[in-house]
Amino acid sequence: MRSLLAELPITPASAEGEIAGVTDGVASWWLSDCHGILYNLALIIPTVLFIAYLGSQARKSFARLTYGRSHIMIAYYVLLWVVTILNLVWCLLQTWQCTSGKDFSWNMLSLITNSGLLFLEISLIAFMIQGNNASGVETLTRTFVVSGVIVCADLLLKVIYVFGFGLPLFIDSSHSRVKWGLWTVHKLLLTSVYGFILFMHHSKWRERLPARPAFYNYICAMLLLNVVSLFGCVLLGNGAGFGLWLYNLATVCYHSLYLPLLYVTFLADFFQEEDLRLENVYYSEMKDAGFFDADWD
Numbered sequence: 147m148r149s150l151l152a153e154l155p156i157t158p159a160s161a162e163g164e165i166a167g168v169t170d171g172v173a174s175w176w177l178s179d180c181h182g183i184l185y186n187l188a189l190i191i192p193t194v195l196f197i198a199y200l201g202s203q204a205r206k207s208f209a210r211l212t213y214g215r216s217h218i219m220i221a222y223y224v225l226l227w228v229v230t231i232l233n234l235v236w237c238l239l240q241t242w243q244c245t246s247g248k249d250f251s252w253n254m255l256s257l258i259t260n261s262g263l264l265f266l267e268i269s270l271i272a273f274m275i276q277g278n279n280a281s282g283v284e285t286l287t288r289t290f291v292v293s294g295v296i297v298c299a300d301l302l303l304k305v306i307y308v309f310g311f312g313l314p315l316f317i318d319s320s321h322s323r324v325k326w327g328l329w330t331v332h333k334l335l336l337t338s339v340y341g342f343i344l345f346m347h348h349s350k351w352r353e354r355l356p357a358r359p360a361f362y363n364y365i366c367a368m369l370l371l372n373v374v375s376l377f378g379c380v381l382l383g384n385g386a387g388f389g390l391w392l393y394n395l396a397t398v399c400y401h402s403l404y405l406p407l408l409y410v411t412f413l414a415d416f417f418q419e420e421d422l423r424l425e426n427v428y429y430s431e432m433k434d435a436g437f438f439d440a441d442w443d
Contacts, residue, residue, distance in 0.1 A: 180240055180241055180243050180244040180318075180319075181240060181318070181394065185240075185394065185398065186237075186240055188398045188402060189237040189240070189398055189401055189402050190234075190237050190238060191402075192402035192403060192406070193230070193233060193234045193237050193401070193402055193405075194234065196230065196405060196406050196409075197230055197231070197234060200226075200227065200230065200409075203417075206417075207223065207417060210416075210417050211223060216416070217283050217286050218273070218285070218286050219413065219416050221286060221290070222266075222269075222412060222413065223413060225262075225265070225266060226266070226405065226408065226409060226413070228262065229259075229262040229263060229265075229266060229405065230405050232255075232258060232259045232262055233259055233262075233263065233401055233405065235255065235259075236255055236256065236259040236401065237401060237402075239252070239255065242255070243316070243317055243318065243319070244319075249317075252316060252317075253308050253309070253315075253316055256315075256316035257301060257304055257305065257308070257316075260304075261297050261300070261301050263400075263401075263404065263405075264297050264300060265293055265294070265297045266405075266408060267336075267368075267404075268292075268293040268296050268297065269289050269290060269293040270364075270408065270411075270412060271339060271340075271343065272289045272292060272293060273285075273289060273412075274343065274355060274356060274361055274365075275343070275354065275355070276289070276354075300332075307328060313325050313328070315328070315329070318390065318393070318394065318397075321382070321385075323383055323385075326379050326380075326382040326383035326389075327383050329379045330376065330379040330380055330383055333372055333375045333376035333379055334376055336368075336372045337369065337372040337373055337376050340365055340368050340369040340372060341369060343355070343365050344365050344366065344369055347362055347365070358415070360410065360411045360415065361411060363411070364407060364408075364411040367407060371396055371399055371400060371404075372396075374392055374395065374396045375392070375393060375396035375397075375400075377389070377392055378390070378391070378392030378393035378394075378395075378396060379393060
């Protein structure tokens with residue numbers, strides 16, 4: 147009887163059960179592998195919510211950009227979409243770090259995603275330093291060229307380190323002192339730049355910076371984030387395990403919150419101003435058409 151039962155074909159119900167079990171196992175491995183489920187969810191959920199928000203505002207944003215005709219804002223809005231999608235893919239594929247045979251794919255994805263984020267960072271810093279003079283196609287071209295040169299140099303160095311010397315720059319579980327030394331230098335440079343801008347804000351060169359509290363808050367947030375990441379890299383370079391927790395915390399905050407922070411700092415005010423302009427235009431058109439003549443009677 148047992149042999150006959152063993153030879154019987156699997157019923158659809160049992161097949162569905164096996165498929166469901168495999169699916170649950172894959173989903174559990176995808177979320178919990180490498181850093182754990184909390185780490186992955188902390189990366190994925192904010193990024194998905196931000197993309198959903200951008201999508202819900204896409205039609206209005208396109209209309210405002212078309213009406214405003216600001217080359218800088220159009221370029222930044224397009225870049226924001228591209229980098230946000232890349233960042234979502236990077237967040238979803240964290241398991242590639244722990245999957246054999248995926249080293250090359252993970253390194254390439256990390257290089258492209260981090261370069262896109264760094265380009266947004268550097269170009270926004272360049273706009274801040276130029277202050278109120280940052281407008282027009284010439285300024286956009288100059289800023290993007292300078293930012294592109296810096297990012298390409300950074301990308302080239304990382305390619306040499308990863309593929310030339312075999313340093314696992316994007317594998318968090320690696321304990322290479324050379325790797326953490328390089329990340330320390332990288333974070334130190336960014337910390338110095340944000341610290342210098344913060345110093346400018348409290349010095350006689352304050353007028354060179356945009357007179358908006360949002361920019362000041364952005365600089366403070368990025369300075370704090372880079373200080374935490376720098377401290378984590380220094381600890382890891384000296385063999386302290388607590389540094390990995392700090393570094394992962396900074397990584398989660400950067401990849402999940404930086405793009406919304408950039409949107410609030412640089413793009414949100416522009417879209418709100420366009421709302422006010424459109425309301426003024428509609429009001430003027432209605433006034434010219436005589437809709438408010440009855441108010442004077």
